[in-house]
Amino acid sequence: MRNPANLVGGVGSGQPISLLESVSIHFSYENGYKVFENINISVGQDKFVGIVGPSGIGKSTLLRIMGGFLAPDSGATYLMGKKITKPTPKVVFVHQSIITFPWMTALENVMLSPRSMKVPQSEAEIVAMKALEDVGLQGFEELYPKEMSGGMRQRVAIARALAANPMVLLMDEPFSHLDELTAEGLRQDIYNILFRVDTPLKGVVLVSHNLTEVLELADEIYILNNIPATVVGKLVVDIPRPRSIRNPKFSEYLDFLYTKLSPPGGKKNE
Amino acid sequence: MNEDLIIFLSVLATAGRVLGLVLLSIVTGWFLSYGAIKGKIFENIFISISEVFESVPVISFFPVVLILFITRIGGPLGVELAADFLVFTAVVWNIWIAEYQAFKTIPREMVEVGENYRLGFFSILRNIYIPFSIPRIVANLFPSVSDGFFYITVSEVFTIGVTTFQTFGIGTEMQALIAAGNTNGIILAFVFLAFVIMVIIFFLRSFSKHAVAKYTVDTDTPVIRRGRFSFKNTTRRLSSTAATPFTRLSKYYRRRNPSVKNEMFEPERSGVNYSRYILATIGLVILAIILYSSTLLVLSVSDGEWSRLLALTPQIIIGLLYDYSRVAVVIAVTFVISITLGYYLAINSRAESVGVPLIQVLTAFPAPVYFPFVYVAFYPDFHAVFGPLTSEFFVIALAFISTFYYLFYSFWMGVKAMPSEYQELMKNLNMGFFSKMRRVIIPSTFPYLIAGISSTINSTWGGLMIGEYWPSIYGSRTLQVSNGLMRFIDINTRSGNLGAAAWASFVFGIVVVVFSIFFTRRMMDLARKRYVAEEGVFAA
Structure with missing residues (x-):
């Protein structure tokens, strides 16, 4: 399949300080089951970021790590460059x-x-x-x-x-x-509600298994897959709003996501 | 026989009575509850009686028990039955109501499966109803066992007039050891009792885990550990295996169903249903027996006796006011301890893993057995602080010890049953302790608090009954207060004036039922209407 120009194979670097950034997140269960390996996610100013992945991959857990509800084994999440160690109303x-x-x-x-x-x-x-x-x-x-x-x-x-x-909203399959x-x-209302000029909100992270929904809303989409989960791709959605599923690019992106979300074939946990 | 062996056997006898009676409550409850869901008339009679008796403190049965078992049956059998009956009334209502609620809320699909395969009476009970009721029963076992131990030790030996009635058990044995000044024997009795109670609690906890793993059918929302978050408990994947089983069990603890809907019930059947008529007849016969006995009792009392009893009523009411003040103090102290210690334990799993079993063992350890030693050891210290109110302090302390676990467990379980998202939200908004309590925790545990407060009030009377007049609490010393209804009943019972004691119990029973109707039930209705936390979570 053709790879659209704005599909990126991994997390980019060398960009200005992100609004919210999770860096090198490793996380495992107490029984040794590795959930995440080296997850890097960056939410830029005024960006709506989507996270997709197969069921059970740990999307909600990742959101909780980003919000400071869970501590990763290693790695950290930063809000405007400041480490998040516990949940905050920001x-x-x-x-x-x-x-x-x-x-x-x-x-x-x-x-x-x-x-x-x-x-x-x-x-x-x-x-x-x-x-x-x-x-x-x-x-x-x-x-x-x-x-x-x-x-x-x-x-x-x-x-x-x-x-x-808040500066950032973390939305778990809302x-x-x-x-x-x-x-x-x-969904149609949400983007306008969230990014009104008179709110201090600067970014949104949406976790969903509904690919159409994510494509409809997100500026950037992180794709999680494999065991343990890693970011297997990042998609910059370049479709003007309001987005229509009839837009050819929409289908193209959708196909790409489906390809990336094929059953995990990564390393197996012990 | 070897004295050590006798002490050990007496502990076993007491434990056997408690466990046997709990088992009897469970088994009878299954049949009665099944009868209740099958026949409307039987259900109305069974539930009305159970709810009234549940709200009447155990000790108000005392004079009735004495009349029935001691004077009518008499002998060792009468004493044994009197002790057993008192304990039965202490443990049975919780369990019966829990079983009834379980049977009423069994998913219709499950019942339909049973009907589909034409399961017979015992088969449907064994395969569907009984397993479904296990979590609710288990959730009510800890306070029931604690209550059972509390009452058994004082029921094994009691005095009417100059006669002391006793049956073999640690309550009787302990009194003999104290009378003989046998310190080694007393210590040994404590050690044996502690050992047996620990074994029972260990067994109950293990059984709870098993019951939760095997018999719960609920679909869980993610169970998230409160307090410091740990990844293990915050993931949906491990929620069903990693979280403490008591979190899931909490959903079953004394939960009153918000008006159970008809569609949850056993569907109505068409055609003649003979079992319904049989059950209705049984219910009506029970009702008739109660009415007949009451009428006989009323008629057997002479006019002169009635006048004397009525003249005592103002004194009884004043005593009752004193006692309600004591109950208020106990509730206030219990409430504060529950919402601080109970909350701390509920959100801190490490402290909980030690604290809760410890409290379970301590509360199952019967206060009447060790309280005399506490009284003697600390009397001088507390006398220095409380002066003339020292006895009052000890009586309230005994009532507190004997009852605080109801509210404590209720609140603790209420916090455990709170939607985990609430905890996350409170953390997210950085809410302070009092703000959390006022806005979220107390409202969302409100149904549990009301159930706990109601049970605590009912049980406080037991502690007051023992404490308000306790002759020879240790040697020649007597613990007593100047005024109180329980003291009145105690003194009249001991002096053989059973008529006055029974009348006071009757007046007391009426007040308690009225209190239950006008306060407890209203609060429960409010809780059902407005404070069901699960209703705030949409499609969890």
Whole structure:
């Protein structure tokens, strides 16, 4: 198959300091099973980065390492050149399962972020209202999660993440529990919501097994494969937005991803 | 016979009683619960009785037990049955309700498989219902065994008037050793008891792991270790094998189902169902027996006696107010300890691996056996601090020791059952301890807290019953407080005035049931309605 010009076989180097950068990540389970070997991922300013890989390869685990929730065996993740040693509101994690608190209204759920950063009640409310408005939930502030659809709940979770004023958003399959129509609607909104000029958000990392979804959203895609997992390729998606799956380049990229994601044939763990 | 051997056998006898009665509760519960899901009338009677009795503290059965077993049956058999009955009432309700809840929530698909293959009564029970109920039973075993040991040691020997009734066991043996001033024997009894309890806890923990591995059918969200994160526990891949089984078990611990939906029930069948009529008849017969016995009892009391009993009521109410104040203190202290120590253990797996088994052993170690020694050893020190309130302090301390594990376990398990994503989110937002507690942890453990507080209140009465009037706690010393309903019941029981004791127990029972209806149930309803953490996690 022809290799498109902007497909890169490995992680590039010699670029300016990244917004978020994971360098030489090695990680294994306690029983010795190696999960990652020398993973390098770089998220540039204003970039939407996708990570794809076969099921069970460790995509969510990698996201947790990038967020400081897990410590790698070796290697580190840096935010603007500063090592991340523990979770921080500057890098907010959006879970695969949509996480809301059933005893709080939508507004209270979102206010949790500013309130935990000691923002005064009235100011926190303004921030939360704004975040809810950004995700299209104005008028639903007083609803409880139980009274909302899955798509609305996910918007609440995203609003809460945005209300923390993060620099980076780590999204772990955020649309996987939504029906296709809702997911598509949210996908269309998400890029615009995330990269509005008035937010401090500078980068997003999206983990997904849905290749179309990643191609639709990401500027760059890291492809994980093999056992232990390594970055087997990086794809710079050069399709203008809004992207259409009918664009010939889209199919080309998709084919490339499928090729790279063929069953792992790497080294076997002991 | 060799004295050491007698002591060891007495420990075994006590442990045998507790375990035997727990087993009896489990087995009877299976049949009763099956009956309950098959017949609506039987279900209503069974559940109503169980829920009322569960909310009535064990000690309120005491005078009834004495009347039934000591005066009616009498002899060694009567004493044995009295002790057994008291322990049975301490352990049975938790287990029965847990089994009933398990049977009610069994997935319809499982039942359909049984029906598909036309499994018979015993076969469907053995292959589907019983295995499905095991995790819930196991989750309730630790507090039940602790409760059983607590009550068995005081049930083995008791005094009415000038007569002391006793049956062979460590409770009786310990009292004899104290009376004889046999220090070596006392130490040996403690060692044997500690050994046997440790073996039982070890067995229960091993069985819990086995039960979780084998009988849980839930699909787990990733189980992530709280506190300092470790890769092992934060990966979906290893979640089912690496995480502590108690995390998964916590989902079954005293969970009240938020109004179980009809589709979860055994589907209604068409045609004549004779078993339903049989079960309904059994339920009605049980109800009739209870009503008949109550009527007979009421009629057997003379008018003069009624007047005397009614005149005692204000005194009983005042005693009850005193005791509720003590209960409030116990709950407050327990709550603080639970949300600090319980939380620390729940998020710190290293501390948990040592702390929880230790607490399980300590709580199963019956307080009435060692408390006299604590009392004698520390009385001067505490007297220097508390002065005239020293007895009050010791009584509350005994009640606390005898009961704190309910709330502690409940909260600990509630934290373990919290969606792991909540923990990650709290970390992500750098939330402080009080902020976490107030906004996330206490609300998300609310159903567990209410269940724990309810059980703690019920069990506190047991400690108060023993402590408020404890003659000859050590030698000639008597532990007693100036006022309290439990003291009233104690003194009247010991002086042979069973009528007054039974009346006080009855009044007490009414208050407890009213409290349960107007407070506990309302709080549980609120918890079901608003504080079910799992409902905040969409499609986990």
